[in-house]
Amino acid sequence: MSSPDPTVPPGDAGGESAEAGYYHLAKAVLYREYLIFVRYPANAVGAIVVSLIFFGLLFYGGRMLAGQALTDSLEGIVVGYFLWTLSVGAYSSVSNDIRSDVSWGTLERHFMTPFGFAPVAFAKGVAKVVRTFLTSTVVLAVMLLVTGTTLALPVVTILVVATFTILSVMGLGFAAGGLSVLYKRIGNWLNLLQFGFVVLISAPAFELSWTEFLPLVHGSALLQRAMRDGTRIWEFSPADLALLVGVAAVYVVAGYAVFHYASRRARRLGVLGDY
Amino acid sequence: MASQSREQPVGRSGSSDAVADERDDEVDARARRATAPPAISVEGLSKTFGSGPDAVTAVNDVSFTVERGSVVGLLGPNGAGKTTTIKSILGMVLPDEGSVRIRGIDVHANPRQAYRHVDAMLEGARNDYWRLTVRENLRYFSTISGVDPNAVADRHESLLAQLDLAGRADTPVRDLSRGMKQKVSLASVLATDADVVFLDEPTLGLDVESSLTLRRELRRIVAERGLTVVLSSHDMDVIEDVCDRVVIMSDGQVIADDSVTSLLGGFDTHGYRIRGQDFDEQTVAAIRERFEVTEVERFDGRVHVEVATDSAGFYELTDLLEAHGVTLDAVNTVEPDLEEAFLEMTGGGAR
Structure with a gap:
């Protein structure tokens, strides 16, 4: 079969439309996330309800057991729980999304993209994180109402600190996604890591300084200061901010490297996309 | 594409100019066709999975080229090496030896450049997102393939009409019949700017009428856009109906590579x-x-x-x-x- 137009050499018909840039990519994945969010609200509502039930058990159960001691540390628990829901969302957004594409059959099309597989996976992860911010904000609002706690809400500071904090977790999500591409049905094991975030979020960063280099730890401490003490971003020391950004960058790069290595190994073994 | 602006030679006017221009364009196009690298060039492709006594050689020194604008059927029994060959061409499997070029671009060395020209329907109806509507899928996968969906909106509309999906364009894919889902998969691949398209079992699971419609529209779209297609199917009618040429694989090797007519001509009247x-x-x-x-x-x-x-x-x-x-x-x-x-x-x- 050949082109009926003799002036168009066969196979020259494509590749000429306006190219999409990273802006278009970001818009497309965000819009897809938005569509699924509004079209299937039960998923989002379900996630919020489960988070709140979990918090309710923690709050009321803890108050029965610990009484005043819990009430004294309630602000810290609310902030920590807010960060934990964000972290779980960020981590699972990348790893689960890759797993879902692998099992569904759409991974190949995200692999064969001029943007590169990793940037597309990252963009999809960011889109899910935006959604997680919305649901976590609802969870935070309900927690504040239920517990009667008052927190400072410097929005810009919270957004910046929380974003850099969960970037390190997204790095872990990338690594987990890479392992999923390579080893497939290991989702349950990878999800266990989410409970490890509780330890990281509540780690005593100021007492054990080495823990600050772990994901979440330093960011969690800064978020506590921002939301409990009302510290603004410009009031943090440059060293604190540098550490926040540095930890985020290191874990994202490391996660990306694991993802890249795992994808390459999967291609070598011929298991990319097989489920 | 042919040059749009051309110097006006003295003494030429009206229809004779148009005829001369057309002839020049055709000559230009022929020259480009002759010098342009083929759509797909596979050379000495080999891939062995595993090692030692358990090693399985899936593809063994496979070479072939696919010229631009041709439709090639890839045939072979199960385990012949078709899937490994296709995935190696698409960069999803790293071969042990050999090279793959798409329009002269080394797929494994410069994948991002090569992927501007390629798309594939490898998972049948599960090639797109069922929770999105038909039109949303076309726009989403166009973007992922590196094309601004607004720039190809007209193409999307004509694809929807050609594949008889216009009436269901705003319906989530999950609510469509099997045949329509298959059509959406095909449409989402053709909606991109790819000029080299891989279709694995595009008519699998379709009833006779849907299969015929899909084949007819595929032929038409391929001819209209001068696409290069590599099609894998167990349905010989589809291959005979749609393909110009057939590459037959067995035990990881190419055992025949010829036009359908020539292949059949090699067999005496039965x-x-x-x-x-x-x-x-x-x-x-x-x-x-x-x-x-x-x-x-x-x-x-x-x-x-x-x-x-x-x-x-x-x-x-x-x-x-x-x-x-x-x-x-x-x-x-x-x-x-x-x-x-x-x-x-x-x-x-x-x-």
Whole structure:
């Protein structure tokens, strides 16, 4: 079969439309996330309800057991729980999304993209994180109402600190996604890591300084200061901010490297996309 | 594309200019076609999975090229190495040896450049997102393939119309029938700017009518846009109907690479179907004695006999019939089809 137009050499018909840039990519994945969010609200509502039930058990159960001691540390628990829901969302957004594409059959099309597989996976992860911010904000609002706690809400500071904090977790999500591409049905094991975030979020960063280099730890401490003490971003020391950004960058790069290595190994073994 | 601006030579005007321009364009296009690298070039591709005694060589020194604008069928029994070959071409499997170029671009060295020209339907109806609508899928996958969806909106609309999806364009894919889902998958691949398209079993699971419609529209779209298509299917009718050329693989190697017509031409006429009167049992017995009779059917006093033989045998057969006083009503040749050719070449077909 050949082109009926003799002036168009066969196979020259494509590749000429306006190219999409990273802006278009970001818009497309965000819009897809938005569509699924509004079209299937039960998923989002379900996630919020489960988070709140979990918090309710923690709050009321803890108050029965610990009484005043819990009430004294309630602000810290609310902030920590807010960060934990964000972290779980960020981590699972990348790893689960890759797993879902692998099992569904759409991974190949995200692999064969001029943007590169990793940037597309990252963009999809960011889109899910935006959604997680919305649901976590609802969870935070309900927690504040239920517990009667008052927190400072410097929005810009919270957004910046929380974003850099969960970037390190997204790095872990990338690594987990890479392992999923390579080893497939290991989702349950990878999800266990989410409970490890509780330890990281509540780690005593100021007492054990080495823990600050772990994901979440330093960011969690800064978020506590921002939301409990009302510290603004410009009031943090440059060293604190540098550490926040540095930890985020290191874990994202490391996660990306694991993802890249795992994808390459999967291609070598011929298991990319097989489920 | 052909040059849009051209200097106006003195003394040319009106329709003669247009004819001359057209001729020049055609010459330019031919020259480009002659010098442009092929759409796909596979050289010495080899891939072995595992090592030691468990090692399996899936692809062994496979080479072929696909010219721009052609539609090539990739055939082979299960385990022949088709999927590994396709995935190696698409960069999803790293070969041990060999190179793959798409429009002259090394897929493994410069994947991002190559992927501007390629898309694939590898998972049938699960090639897109069922929770999005048909139109949303087309826009989403256009963007992922590096094309601004607004720039190809017209193409999307015409694809929806051609594949009879316009009325369901705003319906989530999950609510469509199997056949329509398959069409959406195809549409989402053709919606991109790719000019090299891989289609794995595009008609799998479709009823006869849907399959015919899809094949017809695929032929039309491919011809209109000058696409290069590599199509893998177990349905020989689809291959015969849509493809210009067939590459047949067996045990990880290419065992045939030719046009459908040439492949079938390599096989002698399989036999002859004869309808005649005055056939008695003795005549049939005499035919059976000297020929391989594949079918005997009697009705309305006439007999249909199908005999497997070559042209030399046919003359012997007519002599025999004449000697037995048979009056011939009709003689038809029984031609081999692609399925028979495929089975003979691969030594038995699907495993």
